[in-house]
Amino acid sequence: MERCIINLGDRSYPIYIGPGLLNQPELLQRHVKGKKVLVVTNTKVAPLYLDRTIAALKHGRFNVEVESVILPDGEKYKDLPTLTQVFDKAIQTHMDRRCTFVALGGGVIGDMCGYAAASYLRGVNFIQIPTTLMAQVDSSVGGKTGVNHPLGKNMIGAFYQPQCVLVDTDTLNTLPDRELASGVAEVIKYGLIRDAKFFEWQEKNLEALLARDPATLAYAVKRSCENKAEVVSLDEREGGVRATLNLGHTFGHAIEAGIGYGGWLHGEAVAAGTVMSADMSLRMGWIDETLFNRALELLKRANLPVSPPDSMNIQTFKSIMAVDKKVADGLLRLILLKGSLGNCVFTGEYDPKALDQTLSAFCKS
């Protein structure tokens, strides 16, 4: 088992990474304080892992009461009305301030369960058990929680850290190929923004990763978590460097909201958004064509889309990006690649014409 620590003073916590961790009850139990647990999961994950999770939580602990709430699956249910189902269940089952919420699922479940935990009784403990590659390498780590608004992604939420993240890499064995590729988009992101060696490793090992070779998967998850842990420890509330984790996300979020949540997977939208960001960087001369092509090729090899869907037009991009969380005093700030592989900037000081040219190049109207 690998262990990685998010250093945030009295809010620090471990990420446990390895195969079969759901069969090690003591890992979870050491982070459960009270006598009541609410597992939040969805219709896809519940049949696969809910029983095992409940068994791990209750193993040898006869006075711990475990309840569960099973939400509908998919990004389109990441909203306030669905969140209310978690509150309803928590109140009906008398979850108290010492209870623990457990997120069992992908990024949507983790974000919703985390925000529910942040808000229920003004804050209760929670634990992340991510079961998708996307959640394991990115969304379960770092305390960003929330739900979507019809007009913008993750517009409502909280920074709220879990007690621990438990990554059982065996859960990836049941993940559909498309979901696996979606997670790979975030793995590639770490390489592009800050870890050239990791990117080079990916160029060598992508096929083994997609074929779910256990050691390759475990390394990709661990190295991604280490990257994320470093960034989050430096800048928990995204005052600066943390924003760089959003490479491709401004374009990507616009795609997700523009075509309707759930039309594309998050990582698919991020992949197309990453190519658009790289294209803009190239137009401004901030990166060379070789780097652009390496990014493009790796995303393609991962079977990820490298341009937005035909239904996205310039106006849709612009209107949704205008409400992006990174807008400050009317100016949209973007994460753009700059310099050699592994370097990027978070800035509002870019040539707006380059943005227009990129949008024109990737949109039919």
Add this chain to the structure above:
Amino acid sequence: MERCIINLGDRSYPIYIGPGLLNQPELLQRHVKGKKVLVVTNTKVAPLYLDRTIAALKHGRFNVEVESVILPDGEKYKDLPTLTQVFDKAIQTHMDRRCTFVALGGGVIGDMCGYAAASYLRGVNFIQIPTTLMAQVDSSVGGKTGVNHPLGKNMIGAFYQPQCVLVDTDTLNTLPDRELASGVAEVIKYGLIRDAKFFEWQEKNLEALLARDPATLAYAVKRSCENKAEVVSLDEREGGVRATLNLGHTFGHAIEAGIGYGGWLHGEAVAAGTVMSADMSLRMGWIDETLFNRALELLKRANLPVSPPDSMNIQTFKSIMAVDKKVADGLLRLILLKGSLGNCVFTGEYDPKALDQTLSAFCKS
């Protein structure tokens, strides 16, 4: 103008108290960082103070954009669907991370606007401008924010501190008598739980307070804020002593939820709850009859109810109190008076028979 500081390290903030403060734009403006402000208010307060608030925010600042959202008035609208109206407006008007939300109204507006500010883009600045006595002496100070759930009061929310609280005591001139009395219930609470001298002052000055004598009102607000500031600075997240501010609130919340939010004002329910808490303390021999009678008399003189409505029965009390936020591992903890005037305890170690006897004495069935 009086000034009182909530000491919470880098989340410290001032409370400004005095007449005519809404006419001093620099007080508000020094706490507004970005160029966009969203005033959250309701249909009762907007006609009275919205224009003046907007004028104060914009005075001499031509590049500050002020938007507003006017919610329906009353505790029954303190819910997630109504909160959504704030998010809708914020997104439609492109409020960004540097924006400031301003709560202009009573406790319901302050709690909702604060929770919206805590959640919007995972947290933006906010300012409290409380316009009711209840909000000025209690709810606007200390960072408790949230909304009700049909099954329990303030079940969903956040601890989230404002940039400042601006108390213009002139706004109390337009407050209905019943609302004024509701706030007095919390003023009396401070005397009972921790400030015997303040309680004695209230016994001498209650009629002047109810007649809205400006100096008497100003002193009551200031002394209440000082008490709350001390407690909140010691225990921001209610690990211990802060819970004592909830004297009468466990019974009171049960009344509010039991008869339907908005049936009684919050302070009315708290007043009846305070008498029930004092009754229970008396039954256990924790206080003497003289103290019980002094509390009862002062609440009566304030024209506050001193027993729950006839529709509340023992079962309703019990089932709602079972989901109170102060339940821990199945045990309901209560704030009870103990000792001489100005002393109380927050405890689960009370005689459950005394609780049953109090419920029987105050309920018809």
